Amino acid sequence: MRSRHRGAPGAASPDRRDHPRDCGTTARQAADKSGQRTSRGNDVTPSLDTTILAITNVVALFAENLDQWDLLRADRSLIPHAINESLRVECPVPQFSRVLTEDHEIDGVPSAVGSRVALLYGSANRDERQYPDPARFDITRRPSDHLAFGRGEHVCPGIHLARLEIGVLLERLADHVARFEIQESRPLLNKGLRGLEYLEAAIQPVTGTG
Template identity: 60%
Template sequence: MTTTAPATTICPRSDFDVYTDSALLDPWPGYRELRDAGPLVHLDRYGMFAATRYDTVSHVLRTPEVFPSGEGVMMNDEMNQVLRGNTLCSDGEAHDASRRVIARPLTPKALRPLHDEIRAEARGLVDRLTARGSFDAAGDLAHHLPVTIVSNLVGLPEEGRERMLVWASEMFNCFGPMNERTQRSLSVLGEMMEYATTQAVPGKLKPGSWAEAVHDAAARGEVDPGKCPVMMIDYMGPSLDTTIFAISSAVWLFAENPDQWDLVRENPSLVPSAINEVLRMEAPIQDFSRSVAVDHEIDGVLLPRGSRVIAFYGAGNRDERHYPDPDRFDVTRNPTDHLGFGAGPHACVGMNLARLEMRALFEALAEKVTRFEVQHSERALHNILRGFTRLDVTVH
């Protein structure tokens, strides 16, 4: 893909706005337009380059020496400054050190003792909801495990914890360009940072919790104690909304594709493959950005040092150059290389937990539900996240 030869292709330019309401609610036509235009497209409205093809997105995410995260991964300078130094916005040994601490309770081995608890909680929830016959798959179903299980494991003080869902959503909204949505969310981000600094501290955290372990690691010298507040954000945000949106998107996809739900019901071993396909089709996080550290060529297009490229995970996941018939939901596809969790050194640290929660829920649903029927839906209008704020379903 890349060479050291001089760039030979003029980068296509576009005035397409990927952050309008209509584009966010239905991004696929715009993504296709950008993919067809070239491996990189300059978005004139934002002064950044767009990477929308699978190979280009994957290359950006897997080449941190060219596309570092230390300058921030958001699409505005203010947020890049606020979160600089947390696990998401760091590189090299600083990133590795904080990631080791954050990831410790999230490895497959560390999560193994939680399997039975999560499965039991999922079964109980599914039993209650299916007995009702109808429910909100976003609020009643998708929120339950992340809120009840994860928030308890993180171990934040009860006071203010009920704001975690709001904080998580608004934090991600602030990742976008400095549009009206970002500006509205900045005040909520300040509230979140205040909580992380004054409440998520030793003496107020649940003993033995993930959050307390961060402070313990700092006390041992594994990470800079000054980074503890921004490291708390790694637990307070990504552990909630991304999984919630993935679960609601899965229900919606199964409602729209009942033949695929039949396949899962007939063969529950397809659940992991189905989860991968959900994450490919409806990536909960649609895009992050990277700065460009050195002049770099991709397929003949030169990215100049000091520029910024937005890696559109959702677009790469629908690239027909990589996935045949990419707009078809196929639970037998098992796209293990999807970009729904990102890729490279900054791949989602909580992916194992998200898979565990989703698998528990959909294995339980496969035993109880023959059909999902959507009665009413409301998509989140969000700069970065994709999913539903409401998804009323009837189950049979």
């Protein structure tokens, strides 16, 4: 089982720019039908990079925490919570920049309107005041308040698609895989994303599934 992350985050290949497809095409067609046409350069498409990283991260986390994989295989209702917990522990987008639209103060530190601030999602998701033993991967934790997808009007537009993709994958893996064992991995060196550039894992199949 191998996963390899390729391409620069946020960059679209010439083929994708000239021939948009899948969710981007569907979104544009829906907008056209509603009378709200979009230009080619403003199409909203889900980010492949973050979903690929999230999937790789969750496989690596289960390989390192086999007791948690046993829990998930025994109780599939834990899949949504496993997705949330993996995103909390290993947030694909650990930080993001925003511009203040009004004066604001945090812990006695004032910031004027127009100031650029860094939102440290990865740090917030491991805040020990909110999550006891925050470095521990625990799929019974149910951290639905994590910030990996952002919050409010800036929430990730692909949140439901990402959850669906990861959930279906975990369901199928739970049917056929008893154990993961990491053979090789390399971290992704990137200023904006966090995860693995390469992950190779050996699997122990469930008896009778091949």
